[in-house]
Amino acid sequence: MMQLNFKPVDEQLAYLKKGIAEIIPEQQLKADLEKSLKTGKPLRVYLGVDPTAPDLHLGHTVVLRKLKHFQDLGHVAVFLIGDFSAMIGDPTGVSETRPPLTREQVDVNAKTYLDQVFKILDREKTEVRYNSEWLGKMSATDVVRLCSHYRLARMLEREDFRSRLQNSQPISVHELLYPLLTAFDAVSLKSDVELGATEQKFNLLVHREIQREYGLPGQSILTMPILVGLDGSRKMSKSLGNYVGITEPPQEMFGKLMSIPDELMWNYYELATDRSEQEIAYLKGEVASGALHPIDAKMRLGEEVVAVFHGEEAGRRAAEHFQRVFRDRQAPVEMPVTKISRGPAKKLTALLVDLGLAPSKSEAERLIKQGGVEINERRVDDFRKDVDLTKACEFLLRAGKKKFLRIVVD
Numbered sequence: 001m002m003q004l005n006f007k008p009v010d011e012q013l014a015y016l017k018k019g020i021a022e023i024i025p026e027q028q029l030k031a032d033l034e035k036s037l038k039t040g041k042p043l044r045v046y047l048g049v050d051p052t053a054p055d056l057h058l059g060h061t062v063v064l065r066k067l068k069h070f071q072d073l074g075h076v077a078v079f080l081i082g083d084f085s086a087m088i089g090d091p092t093g094v095s096e097t098r099p100p101l102t103r104e105q106v107d108v109n110a111k112t113y114l115d116q117v118f119k120i121l122d123r124e125k126t127e128v129r130y131n132s133e134w135l136g137k138m139s140a141t142d143v144v145r146l147c148s149h150y151r152l153a154r155m156l157e158r159e160d161f162r163s164r165l166q167n168s169q170p171i172s173v174h175e176l177l178y179p180l181l182t183a184f185d186a187v188s189l190k191s192d193v194e195l196g197a198t199e200q201k202f203n204l205l206v207h208r209e210i211q212r213e214y215g216l217p218g219q220s221i222l223t224m225p226i227l228v229g230l231d232g233s234r235k236m237s238k239s240l241g242n243y244v245g246i247t248e249p250p251q252e253m254f255g256k257l258m259s260i261p262d263e264l265m266w267n268y269y270e271l272a273t274d275r276s277e278q279e280i281a282y283l284k285g286e287v288a289s290g291a292l293h294p295i296d297a298k299m300r301l302g303e304e305v306v307a308v309f310h311g312e313e314a315g316r317r318a319a320e321h322f323q324r325v326f327r328d329r330q331a332p333v334e335m336p337v338t339k340i341s342r343g344p345a346k347k348l349t350a351l352l353v354d355l356g357l358a359p360s361k362s363e364a365e366r367l368i369k370q371g372g373v374e375i376n377e378r379r380v381d382d383f384r385k386d387v388d389l390t391k392a393c394e395f396l397l398r399a400g401k402k403k404f405l406r407i408v409v410d
Helices: 009-017 026-039 061-072 103-117 140-147 159-166 173-189 198-213 250-257 262-272 277-289 294-310 312-327 348-354 361-369
Strands: 022-024 044-049 076-081 126-130 193-197 220-224 337-340 373-375 393-399 403-409
Touching: 009 026, 009 061, 022 026, 022 198, 026 220, 044 061, 044 173, 061 076, 061 193, 061 220, 061 262, 076 103, 076 173, 140 173, 173 198, 193 198, 198 220, 250 294, 250 312, 262 277, 262 294, 277 294, 294 312, 348 361, 361 373
Parallel strands: 044 076, 044 193, 076 126, 193 220, 337 403
Antiparallel strands: 022 220, 373 393, 393 403
8 A cells, every 4th residue: 555644643633623523532542653654554534424415514514524624635435325224224313213124215315425426525535335235234143243342221321212201102123223233334444534414423423332342443433513494493404495506506506605693604614614713813813903894794704615616707796796796786797587568458466477576466566665676776666657568668577685687588
């Protein structure tokens, strides 16, 4: 194996510690990094993900970015797709038994995951593995031997199971097997470090313990915080609608990031960008002193996050679009075009409803009274206004802050 030249251990640790919740145990990770530096042999660092849904959001990328940090430092990044374990279902944080996924669902989701994770990880330097490689080949004897290394009482200590027992909710036996089977992933990969979210801590500790039972040193664990969603209070989740999808168009992604509470943007800077702690502290100080407006700081955040997934040019254009439309209140450079056939004049309220810019005439009237409607960038104050459709013409119609249409009458 080709030996690599690594950065000093203290420098590596400082880089890896950014945004983390916990290192278990830190001294072991430091010792492993020192050994790696001395021998020139990289650490094997892995992240296991069950492809239970087709799309990733920004919250999923927090731990992915940490895997990229290890990759940046020259260590081996192993992205493990839990195609076998996904058919069991991780019981973490679940109040009832999950319905198992089919093989077909898992395969489709796994392909989509890979298309998305390589927006962050270096495709050429990432080792991709599937845990069906070893779990799918285990005999009944292998499973029994694995189960003999862990105590049921210990398993029932985990909060999810304990809560369900107390509330007389069912626990299926296959759920008890989940952390043990995924621990065999760590055994099979001979990993030095495993990454996961804070809510995965129980599983990660089981993995470390089972590694030792199979004669391995026992990996270090790095846990990452949960990214709070756009609402500023709950975990980012598609089901809660407070998420930023990493495949969303640049302008939509940017607009969502601009909606987060000002105080939350520093958490996003820490967990979703490569800004150093010193740079983030400097920006925070600039905002606190009044030298930098919070919106400008948030726009920088939006541009940097969009750039990760769509490129720097897309990030810049999304920022320019936001500035033009929402801060300068000018029309966007590109907008939908709607053609209307010539005919008699029509009430503006009726036109807004016909074009889908208002749900009803009363809502259209309310929007006009609030100053939320413009024609050719001039506000309309009279809700009784008629729009002349008798001759060929073209005009810009704006309803609310975000809805623009270029109307072509022919």
